[in-house]
Amino acid sequence: MHHFLTPPILKCGFALARGTFVTCWSLVLLCLGDGADAQDRPPNILFLFADDVGQEVLECYGGQSYSTPHLNELSRTGMKFNHAYSMPVCHPSRLTLMSGQYPFRHGQVTWGDYPQAAEAKTFSRCLQRAGYTTGIAGKWQLALLGDDPLHPQRMGFDYWDLFGWHEGPRYYEPMIYRNGQVRDDTLGHYGPDLYQHGLIEFIKTNCDRPFFAYYSMALAHEVTDDLSPPVPHGPFDRYGSYPEMVTELDRAVGRLVAALNALQLREQTLILFLADNGTPPEIIIRAEGEELIRTPVVSRCNGLDIPGGKKQLNNAGTNVPMIANWPGTIRPGQVVNDLVDFSDILPTFLDLAQAPLPADVAFDGVSFADRLRGRGASPRQFAYCEEAVLPKAGGVEPDGESSGLKWVRTQDWKLYNDGRLYHMSEDEREQYPYVAADDDATSSAKRKQLQQAFDDLGI
Structure with a gap:
């Protein structure tokens, strides 16, 4: 992978639509708007959603294998969450994220699809109705855009710049759909640079109104593995290594923060x-003809070597990094232990937008916006995760086999639907399960509490 210099702060003379140029100061005044109006309006939201990155990767979580200075700075000047929980693989996480509901609520959803009945209730559609202009760049994974090029529009995005998932490359010389049309200007370019540039242009164009800018990163996912011939190598005649992709991910964070600062x-x-x-646990590092060569991913964190845990329901697969930063509102240097799962993102965004939840949907999520505003902890009592059974669609294979396991947990205790109970604060690697026959008074009470959570979910 080629190396990039961190780009300089944006300079005067921004290019806008139809070739018009304005001075730096004019654009800044436009973005600031009237002082009273700026204070009254809800916040802009820049949502940075990384792909295949566990907590152990980031230095601010104790990571020792990779340099992540820009993420460290967001954590140092913002709020770091210790207990944010995802699904174990990509698509169920995105389904939960955008709908505010757990995957099982949607019935049988094929891999890489989004239930049509839920399209009108995504967080992006709800934010549009609340007056936000919405843009996304990077990864979609909710439809094959070759079959449904306007799917992002139906899902609530005014602007999109998304690579053709399982249709073409995402990194070198990427295949990108911009607003429904395949771009013809990507030859010789590195995909993440194009996604970031497009999102920055979206922000610049819409800085005089509330905007929702969603960078759904390709980084640090490996290249597409089902195209023939394989997608192009980078400049070192191979694909990016995991450390190189983490470096690029962190650089992207710095570039977008620099744009907001400018x-x-x-x-x-x-x-x-x-x-x-x-x-x-491993990534594709190069192609030899049609054969894809993989290399393991092991990261050092707090003195331990941690193999990648994607596809697993343990902490390595589902306890993900989450950092919130909002100068003047979020007090710097906070580390919080509130439970958060992905169903909480939609209600939190709508809370921040001062918009009501749709009345005809039974959402699983709860807002943690008060935590961001400094008004108190999230009310969430337990987090939920499932190993969803997702049949393939359009020739796209799921990321792994499923056994139908599910869990509910608090910060300290975790119960699987097969009866295994773990005291996570003492047994983070889940080596010593409690079974019901061996429960003591404490584990019996925790089992009863978490079983009630399963019962409340209808599981």
Whole structure:
């Protein structure tokens, strides 16, 4: 992978639509708007959603294998969450994220699809109705865009710049759909640079109104593995290594924060960084003809070597990094232990947007916006995760086999639907399960509490 210099802060002379140029100061004034109006309006939201990145990857969580200075700075000047929980693989996480409901609520959803009945209730559609302009760049994974190129529009995005998932490359010389049309200007380019540039242009164009800018990263997922011939190598005649992709991911965070700073939008903008599931156990590093060569991913964290846990229901697969940063609203240097799962993202965004939840949907999520505003902890009592059974669609294979396991948990205790109970604060690697016949008074009470959570979910 080629190496990039961190780009300089945006300079004067921004190019806008139809070739018009305005000065830096004029654009800043446009973005700031009237002082009273800027204070009254809800915050902009920059949502940074990383792919295949566990907590052990980030230095601010104790990671020792990779340099993540920009994420460290977001954590140092913002709020770090210790107990954010995903689904174990990509698609169920995205389904939960956008719908505010757990996957089992939607019935049998094929891999890489989104239930049509739920399209009108995504967080992006709800934010549009609340007056936000919405844009997304990077990964979609909710439809094959070749079959349904306007799917992001139906799901609530005014602008999109998304790679053709399982249709073409995402990194070198990427295949990108911009607003329904395949771009013809990507030859010789590195995909993440194009996604970031497109999202920055979206922010610049819409900085005078509330915006929702969603960077759904390709990084740090491996290349598509089902195309013939395989997708192009990078400049070193191979694909990016996991450390190189983490470096690029962190650089992207710095680039987007620099853009907000240049536009003087930081105090008006919540930045939320989150990852979709744990680190992969291995990645594709190069192609030899049609054969794809893989290399293991093991990360050092707090003195331990941690193999990638993607596809697993343990902490390595589902306990993901989450950082919130909002100068002037979020007090710097906070580390919180509130439970958060992905169903909480939709109600939190709508709470921040001062918009009501749709009345005809039974959402699983609860808002943690008060935690961000400094008004108190999230009311969530337990987190939920499932190993969803998702049949393939359009020739796309799921990321792994499923046994139908599910769990509910608090910060300290975790119960699987097969009866295994773990005291997570003492047994993080889940080596010593409690079975009901051996429960003591404490484990029996915790089992009863968590079983009630399963019962409340109807499981």
